[in-house]
Ligand SMILES: Nc1nc2c(c(=O)[nH]1)N[C@H]1C(S)=C(S)[C@@H](COP(=O)(O)OP(=O)(O)OC[C@H]3O[C@@H](n4cnc5c(=O)[nH]c(N)nc54)[C@H](O)[C@@H]3O)O[C@H]1N2
Ligand SMILES: Nc1nc2c(c(=O)[nH]1)N[C@H]1C(S)=C(S)[C@@H](COP(=O)(O)OP(=O)(O)OC[C@H]3O[C@@H](n4cnc5c(=O)[nH]c(N)nc54)[C@H](O)[C@@H]3O)O[C@H]1N2
Ligand code: SF4
């Protein structure tokens with residue numbers, strides 16, 4: 001839309017966090033005049049946050065890399081794409097030849113899931129590489145959810161989310177959407193949605209070791225000891241059975257394992273877990289009765305329940321409780337989204353999902369979801385054994401700051417024979433790189449939230465075209481990934497990535513035609529290819545997914561259905577309706593039922609029971625997010641770091657007294673693996689015995705190029721997190737509940 005004064009308004013879904021807010025961006029030519037929330041966005045309705053509001057500053061940040069960097073005489077210097085790709089080939093292929101493909105490891109960071117390219121074109125690169133040393137940010141985050149959903153529902157991304165738009169009762173464990181705007185539960189304007197939930201008379205309960213801003217507005221805040229969620233939820237299960245409240249109602253015929261679960265929960269009486277969890281038995285009994293008795297209820301857990309000693313069990317038990325109360329898969333309970341890019345699910349049953357398919361010969365770590373725990377990367381690099389990681393490719397990640405025992409990991413990364421970083425910042429990890437490959441900026445690429453619409457509390461589709469033209473000498477991320485695929489596959493730096501894209505999309509079309517029961521059976525691939533909308537790369541593939549998805553137009557067979565052109569004509573998005581009941585057809589377990597007590601998870605109940613007999617450490621560290629941070633990577637945007645030091649250690653007044661700390665002073669915090677100093681902030685929002693500090697800081701390392709972040713660097717708290725503390729089922733790291741010793745510095 002261009003106005004008389006030559007300004008233009010364009011719309012873009014914000015790609016920075018999981019909330020998928022619509023942004024309204026006013027431009028004069030290529031100059032951005034204003035960024036604000038799009039009031040007409042069908043999902044976010046005008047909501048946005050300071051990070052989204054700074055997307056122009058991110059795009060225009062002079063530190064954001066526009067050309068590849070290549071290490072010459074020990075220094076990273078600008079290079080052409082051809083030079084950079086030749087260096088990648090020369091650096092990696094001889095290592096792969098001499099030591100095998102596992103010698104090249106990969107670390108994939110969080111923003112990959114926020115890009116079309118990261119979702120669509122990573123696989124060809126990984127396939128061409130053929131290494132088993134794959135690591136991702138999932139094991140400092142949500143892999144527990146994939147494990148529990150894989151085992152219970154048969155698919156690792158068959159993930160139910162709380163229907164917060166309609167629920168009568170919401171119990172939040174270990175999530176703080178007032179800062180994070182929600183995770184594995186896409187709900188733009190999450191804080192406003194919680195206010196609305198209360199306004200319509202629903203009850204909000206938050207269990208968190210900190211009285212967060214989310215807890216502050218809740219009807220009830222329950223302090224829970226870090227790591228206490230799994231035993232506490234098991235006690236709720238115990239009460240539901242003991243009081244005859246465990247009644248899955250409409251799901252009864254779609255469930256296996258009810259009796260096993262009853263037996264498992266028997267020892268976990270509210271009295272038995274009370275001390276360890278820090279929650280008295282009467283509260284546990286009352287919450288159990290409220291969850292079962294409400295007309296609808298939903299339990300939602302996130303980072304706090306995931307990145308702890310019993311992360312998988314806690315995540316599993318969240319859904320167990322949701323199912324036992326009889327509210328699951330019904331409006332107001334936890335429900336499965338039906339995203340537009342996935343094919344319809346006509347019938348229950350399938351192969352199920354398996355993990356532990358192979359082990360690392362280097363560390364003994366077990367495969368889950370095709371990867372090993374990031375906590376084992378340092379050891380995999382340090383190892384002398386055959387198959388040790390000698391080179392690494394990172395894409396959209398910063399493990400030197402974001403992963404546990406980061407001093408050790410950073411040292412290991414520095415010792416690599418070769419490091420390639422696909423990233424548009426020279427971050428604390430990339431400072432060790434031999435080659436940095438920067439994809440084009442966030443406003444020069446198209447966007448559609450494949451991952452986050454799969455976790456959305458409302459079925460939504462929204463596409464954003466590139467807002468600004470991609471400069472001729474820049475490469476889109478999909479191009480970089482396919483170029484890498486060609487190089488790793490031995491085709492050379494001259495091989496044409498457009499030809500590879502053509503081959504991949506043709507393969508996808510062939511597959512859509514050949515799929516069992518496909519309405520496209522008998523169609524010509526050439527004809528379908530010719531009908532696809534958009535430029536080569538991610539857009540045509542998206543069009544194919546939409547057309548053959550749950551709401552698709554099936555190339556005209558369902559003329560009212562969805563395709564990319566229709567989304568292009570709807571810049572504020574398309575509302576596909578409330579979440580709908582999806583059981584049983586969504587289930588992919590061999591039994592075609594929900595497995596309430598999968599063996600691998602049930603087995604962890606014993607470990608939990610033993611743990612209840614142990615004394616809790618006197619002081620444990622938990623994490624803390626802030627609305628204006630985004631893990632490690634947006635501290636270079638000035639308005640986002642203004643306003644004083646946020647990288648502080650928050651301590652309860654009673655602990656401050658016990659430890660001899662005073663507000664404004666400094667504390668030395670030590671864990672098994674490291675030691676740092678942080679300014680102390682006294683805060684009665686914490687449970688006594690629990691201290692809190694944010695992650696993602698520590699921008700004072702030599703060689704990074706983050707000039708604004710360096711002015712207010714903060715301290716890297718992952719120096720303290722322990723790479724030997726894991727949720728043993730999934731290999732997820734413990735980032736909450738780290739035993740620490742603290743004294744005045
Ligand atoms: N102690 C502690 N540690 C934590 C956490 C915690 O709660 N406590 N949280 C954990 C969680 S949940 C996560 S997800 C991880 C995140 O950890 P990581 O994924 O390792 O790190 P990020 O800070 O997200 O770094 C993102 C990098 O991606 C780059 N980037 C952004 N967009 C793009 C893009 O489109 N393409 C490419 N190629 N690069 C891009 C940025 O420039 C930045 O350098 O941190 C984890 N670490
Ligand atoms: N502004 C901002 N937004 C973000 C991010 C960011 O860095 N900044 N990161 C994004 C990413 S990658 C993610 S994964 C999401 C995370 O989204 P959330 O999970 O909502 O975010 P956190 O702030 O980590 O919330 C974890 C909560 O768990 C509590 N907690 C700690 N230990 C325990 C425990 O043992 N039990 C219980 N019940 N609670 C516990 C903490 O006090 C905290 O309030 O946020 C996303 N959004
Ligand atoms: S809440 Fe997330 S999606 Fe919304 S504007 Fe902020 S960063 Fe972007």
Ligand SMILES: [Mo]
Pocket residue numbers: 110141
């Ligand atoms: Mo995350």
